[in-house]
Amino acid sequence: MSFTVAIDGPAAAGKGTISKGVSAHFGFAHLDTGLLYRAVGRRTLDGMEPVAAAQALAAEELGQGDLRTAEIAQAASKVAVIPKVRSALVDFQRSFATRPGGAVLDGRDIGTVICPEAEVKLFVTASAEVRAERRYLELSANGSDTTRAQVLQDVRERDARDAERSTAPMKPAEDAVLLDTSNLSIEAALAEAIAIVEDAKRKAF
Numbered sequence: 001m002s003f004t005v006a007i008d009g010p011a012a013a014g015k016g017t018i019s020k021g022v023s024a025h026f027g028f029a030h031l032d033t034g035l036l037y038r039a040v041g042r043r044t045l046d047g048m049e050p051v052a053a054a055q056a057l058a059a060e061e062l063g064q065g066d067l068r069t070a071e072i073a074q075a076a077s078k079v080a081v082i083p084k085v086r087s088a089l090v091d092f093q094r095s096f097a098t099r100p101g102g103a104v105l106d107g108r109d110i111g112t113v114i115c116p117e118a119e120v121k122l123f124v125t126a127s128a129e130v131r132a133e134r135r136y137l138e139l140s141a142n143g144s145d146t147t148r149a150q151v152l153q154d155v156r157e158r159d160a161r162d163a164e165r166s167t168a169p170m171k172p173a174e175d176a177v178l179l180d181t182s183n184l185s186i187e188a189a190l191a192e193a194i195a196i197v198e199d200a201k202r203k204a205f
């Protein structure tokens with residue numbers, strides 16, 4: 001039987017950590033759907049046309065090389081506005097979501113477009129300043145010489161592009177639970193998410 005947890009929200013809100021923690025806690029499979037758009041973005045940086053890149057995408061590519069660079073993030077956000085890129089990626093995400101044993105998918109449109117029937121929908125958010133600071137610390141720890149101001153500008157640009165696009169814009173589903181992590185430790189945010197999933201599981205089974 002399938003059980004889907006949809007976790008949406010902007011970059012660096014804590015979605016990734018919460019998704020990994022929830023999937024580990026319940027033994028569910030996890031798909032970071034941003035990696036799909038990043039892998040397509042990387043192919044376009046290599047000169048490929050975005051729709052062809054999305055249609056030809058193979059699951060193995062998600063684990064190849066470093067997809068988490070700032071350059072690939074911007075490319076991903078640009079290809080993600082193209083409706084045919086998004087539609088080419090739908091089947092893969094839906095079949096992952098309904099695999100037996102439970103699945104956690106995190107992204108921008110999981111609760112609204114990909115899995116509107118998900119048993120749990122969370123929208124994880126935090127202020128742009130808090131998210132930029134988290135991303136800055138992560139990038140500096142990885143040796144990048146970026147500045148706080150640059151990272152904040154990147155976060156704002158990407159938020160605007162993700163939220164304002166006409167196809168599948170980033171927004172909470174009407175029945176999503178909002179989790180604002182601006183003033184929460186990651187442990188507290190994860191504990192809250194686990195409690196919400198636990199409750200939904202009890203109702204579903």
Ligand code: DC
Binds near residue numbers: 033080106158
């Ligand atoms: O979550 P991320 O930073 O890895 O996502 C990279 C880009 O991909 C992001 O700017 C928007 C896009 N994206 C999307 O449009 N829909 C998703 N479900 C996941 C990511």
